Amino acid sequence: xxxxxxxxxxxxxxxxxxxxxxxxxxxxxxxxxxxxxxxxxxxxxxxxxxxxxxxxxxxxxxxxxxxxxxxxxxxxxxxxxxxxxxxxxxxxxxxxxxxxxxxxxxxxxxxxxxxxxxxxxxxxxxxxxxxxxxxxxxxxxxxxxxxxxxxxxxxxxxxxxxxxxxxxxxxxxxxxxxxxxxxxxxxxxxxxxxxxxxxxxxxxxxxxxxxxxxxxxxxxxxxxxxxxxxxxxxxxxxxxxxxxxxxxxxxxxxxxxxxxxxxxxxxxxxxxxxxxxxxxxxxxxxxxxxxxxxxxxxxxxxxxxxxxxxxxxxxxxxxxxxxxxxxxxxxxxxxxxxxxxxxxxxxxxxxxxxxxxxxxxxxxxxxxxxxxxxxxxxxxxxxxxxxxxxxxxxxxxxxxxxxxxxxxxxxxxxxxxxxxxxxxxxxxxxxxxxxx
Amino acid sequence: xxxxxxxxxxxxxxxxxxxxxxxxxxxxxxxxxxxxxxxxxxxxxxxxxxxxxxxxxxxxxxxxxxxxxxxxxxxxxxxxxxxxxxxxxxxxxxxxxxxxxxxxxxxxxxxxxxxxxxxxxxxxxxxxxxxxxxxxxxxxxxxxxxxxxxxxxxxxxxxxxxxxxxxxxxxxxxxxxxxxxxxxxxxxxxxxxxxxxxxxxxxxxxxxxxxxxxxxxxxxxxxxxxxxxxxxxxxxxxxxxxxxxxxxxxxxxxxxxxxxxxxxxxxxxxxxxxxxxxxxxxxxxxx
Numbered sequence: 001x002x003x004x005x006x007x008x009x010x011x012x013x014x015x016x017x018x019x020x021x022x023x024x025x026x027x028x029x030x031x032x033x034x035x036x037x038x039x040x041x042x043x044x045x046x047x048x049x050x051x052x053x054x055x056x057x058x059x060x061x062x063x064x065x066x067x068x069x070x071x072x073x074x075x076x077x078x079x080x081x082x083x084x085x086x087x088x089x090x091x092x093x094x095x096x097x098x099x100x101x102x103x104x105x106x107x108x109x110x111x112x113x114x115x116x117x118x119x120x121x122x123x124x125x126x127x128x129x130x131x132x133x134x135x136x137x138x139x140x141x142x143x144x145x146x147x148x149x150x151x152x153x154x155x156x157x158x159x160x161x162x163x164x165x166x167x168x169x170x171x172x173x174x175x176x177x178x179x180x181x182x183x184x185x186x187x188x189x190x191x192x193x194x195x196x197x198x199x200x201x202x203x204x205x206x207x208x209x210x211x212x213x214x215x216x217x218x219x220x221x222x223x224x225x226x227x228x229x230x231x232x233x234x235x236x237x238x239x240x241x242x243x244x245x246x247x248x249x250x251x252x253x254x255x256x257x258x259x260x261x262x263x264x265x266x267x268x269x270x271x272x273x274x275x276x277x278x279x280x281x282x283x284x285x286x287x288x289x290x291x292x293x294x295x296x297x298x299x300x301x302x303x304x305x306x307x308x309x310x311x312x313x314x315x316x317x318x319x320x321x322x323x324x325x326x327x328x329x330x331x332x333x334x335x336x337x338x339x340x341x342x343x344x345x346x347x348x349x350x351x352x353x354x355x356x357x358x359x360x361x362x363x364x365x366x367x368x369x370x371x372x373x374x375x376x377x378x379x380x381x382x383x384x385x386x387x388x389x390x391x392x393x394x395x396x397x398x399x400x401x402x403x404x405x406x407x408x409x410x411x412x413x414x415x416x417x418x419x420x421x422x423x424x425x426x427x428x429x430x431x432x433x434x435x436x
Numbered sequence: 437x438x439x440x441x442x443x444x445x446x447x448x449x450x451x452x453x454x455x456x457x458x459x460x461x462x463x464x465x466x467x468x469x470x471x472x473x474x475x476x477x478x479x480x481x482x483x484x485x486x487x488x489x490x491x492x493x494x495x496x497x498x499x500x501x502x503x504x505x506x507x508x509x510x511x512x513x514x515x516x517x518x519x520x521x522x523x524x525x526x527x528x529x530x531x532x533x534x535x536x537x538x539x540x541x542x543x544x545x546x547x548x549x550x551x552x553x554x555x556x557x558x559x560x561x562x563x564x565x566x567x568x569x570x571x572x573x574x575x576x577x578x579x580x581x582x583x584x585x586x587x588x589x590x591x592x593x594x595x596x597x598x599x600x601x602x603x604x605x606x607x608x609x610x611x612x613x614x615x616x617x618x619x620x621x622x623x624x625x626x627x628x629x630x631x632x633x634x635x636x637x638x639x640x641x642x643x644x645x646x647x648x649x650x651x652x653x654x655x656x657x658x659x660x661x662x663x664x665x666x667x668x669x670x671x672x673x674x675x676x677x678x679x680x681x682x683x684x685x686x687x688x689x690x691x692x693x694x695x696x697x698x699x700x701x702x703x704x705x706x707x708x709x710x711x712x713x714x715x716x717x718x719x720x721x722x723x
Contacts, residue, residue: 010650014657032605039603046672047571048683050659053668057571060658095650101582101607102575104651104682140603259662274662354547357539364548 004085010095012085016065016076017111019261020168020224021254025057025106025141027219028163038100038107038140040163045106058109058143059099063087063125067113071181073170073229075261076113086115089128097136107141107163108132118149122158129161141219146196148188155192156199156216164219164251167193169244172237176230179266196221197248220251227282228275229258229267233305235296238285242296245289255282281307288313291345292338315341315400318378325378326385330359341400342375362386374400442469447488447526449473451518454526455495457488458533471526498533506536509544513559519591522558529555566595572673573600573611574682576637577644582609583637585680593620593629601627648682655683 004012026044046055062076064086070078087095092110099105110128114121125144132138144162146155159165167189171177174186196217203216223244225237241253257274260267285307288294292314299313300306308316318325318341327336329351337348350368354360361381366372376386377400445460445468447453457471472485502511510532517529531551536543546552569592575582582604586592593613600609601622608623612635619632678684 007650007653011653011657014654018658018660032602034605037604037606039599041570041599043567045567045571048655048681049669049673050655051666051669052659052661052663053665053672054659054663055672056655056658059654098647099651101577101604102647102651102682103571103573103584106571257663259660276663350547353545357542357545358548360548367548367550367553 009085012083013061017060017062021256022222023057036137036139038138040141047105057106059105060109063112064115065113066115069114069183072264073180089131092128093131093136109143111145118147121147122150122154126158133161146192148184152195159217160214165196165217166222168224170226172225172232172240193248222252224254224256226258227255227279234307235300235305238296255279277309285313293335326380329379329381340375340378342371444485445471445488446485448490452495453490455498456490458498459494460488507541510536516559517555520558520562521589562590565590566592570599572677584611587614591616597627652683
């Protein structure tokens with residue numbers, strides 16, 4: 001390895017870490033203590049936004065990009081010819097503290113290539129975090145990656161130093177793993193994941209018994225799935241996501257549109273565009289699972305294994321269940337309000353509050369921040385639909401669709417003396433579901 | 437109450453002064469059509485401006501009656517409302533209080549009312565801006581002192597105080613609000629809000645420049661070229677914040693003066709906001 005300075009090291013090791021999506025600093029509230037530096041805010045804080053529009057909250061780096069594994073999709077794979085570098089624990093601790101004091105970052109995101117062996121890698125990561133926590137008294141957020149294949153005892157020690165831990169599943173099926181990540185197995189990923197989730201559980205009951213028990217991964221664990229590197233369907237990905245939330249009580253599952261960084265016969269070619277829209281739809285569905293009370297099987301099934309790119313998952317669901325609409329804004333319970341396109345968690349809660357002091361009309365809804373453009377087709381206020389609302393197939397479709405998929409406009413038209421014949425809800429339903 | 441459309445209150449610009457305007461309006465049973473802070477010239481040819489003198493006793497009576505007559509949340513909302521940059525915030529707060537004294541705690545659920553809606557929106561703007569600044573404040577280190585300059589639209593310093601004091605418990609720091617010419621100063625575990633007319637910073641040292649370079653490099657490296665999305669970035673971090681962000685500053689020699697920092701900040705003015713209202717312990721959200 002060449003001798004290189006900290007500036008080049010930072011460049012190399014953040015460049016290698018950037019494909020990791022998770023950069024959140026949420027999930028733990030911890031106030032500062034005398035003699036330490038730093039605190040953590042439950043909601044998480046974004047410190048900047050990079051040119052790709054992603055939030056920068058943590059100093060996201062690898063400890064080293066040397067790796068003995070050869071995962072085909074990964075930029076740091078053993079067979080790839082790139083410059084390799086490694087931080088010493090002291091360098092990384094100094095960098096973190098100095099960035100933190102200037103309020104550049106909210107904390108550290110530490111990942112690493114597998115150097116010598118998984119155990120050896122984890123030991124070096126522990127050394128770095130111990131230096132930060134015990135010598136520099138760093139009290140802010142640390143997100144650390146668990147290395148598949150490391151011993152349980154080491155993973156547990158690592159978890160006691162961090163706020164959040166994650167293990168990337170990357171590929172949603174055993175077959176894809178075998179093909180593209182020959183050094184990883186489903187077992188080697190799920191075992192530490194299970195270990196972390198059970199240790200979090202044990203630790204919670206310990207904390208009840210002993211107030212001063214150290215906290216193990218207080219902000220929970222997360223994972224990441226690559227979208228578009230393998231033929232796995234959205235249905236498969238979303239079902240897996242749901243299972244991870246339920247079985248392993250994960251805090252977040254992140255999706256990463258596959259960026260072609262390597263040429264290989266088993267991978268999509270280098271010139272394809274990353275499936276950003278598909279990734280976006282998966283995130284929307286993920287939100288529906290976590291905050292809107294939806295289940296994966298309501299959104300996708302064997303017959304419709306992939307999301308519509310034109311319409312968001314909630315709209316899609318609503319259009320396929322027009323029999324459940326329209327709903328009355330002044331009567332519907334919270335769970336039902338949440339299912340209306342254009343009404344989110346905040347606005348549903350605001351509707352509940354506003355209803356206490358009187359009934360709401362369409363003008364009121366606008367003031368509450370409801371996106372009427374979308375919601376108007378699915379609601380009534382005091383038993384009436386929006387005055388002047390014409391449900392025409394083109395109109396309804398185009399307002400519900402994402403901008404880039406807008407229907408071509410028909411150009412200026414001669415005003416007609418005669419109204420278009422009224423269209424019934426059934427017509428719209430047929431038209432929408434048939435066409436989409 | 438008679439609604440005299442030509443009646444205008446003028447007050448000293450303090451929160452206490454505004455509370456006294458409310459007091460005046462209720463004792464004399466009159467409704468002002470506007471409440472003006474100082475330095476605003478008379479806008480209409482025919483209105484009569486009435487000067488309302490600040491009186492701690494009167495203002496305390498109004499302020500302390502809010503929790504019992506309306507609710508604690510309403511009191512928080514009024515306090516936060518005063519920090520916002522919405523034009524005519526005085527009139528908005530006044531009208532909100534009138535509604536509150538009439539309807540009681542129910543006023544907090546009247547989200548479709550124009551006044552309540554406008555005040556809540558303004559406060560939301562304030563709290564979301566202050567949340568943004570928790571991330572967007574950039575300190576430069578001069579010796580052992582951390583200094584940051586911000587240009588917020590709302591007066592966010594009182595809301596930032598608790599967060600940064602908690603985070604940098606053992607540090608000495610200053611956040612200078614250029615828009616409102618105010619500074620939050622924290623030293624030896626004590627916090628102050630003071631007026632600062634102008635701030636000239638000394639030259640930064642080599643270490644500071646080195647870390648700025650490292651941060652810029654990190655910022656540029658972490659973006660994935662294939663996902664470039666300037667519009668998304670501008671939505672999440674509008675350009676008005678960029679001026680004070682280290683990652684967008686192209687020159688590393690920003691500050692030219694050689695004068696020491698301490699002399700410029702020293703004892704500029706009395707602690708102007710340490711009144712009974714306790715701005716520095718303000719809560720951040722209104723349920």
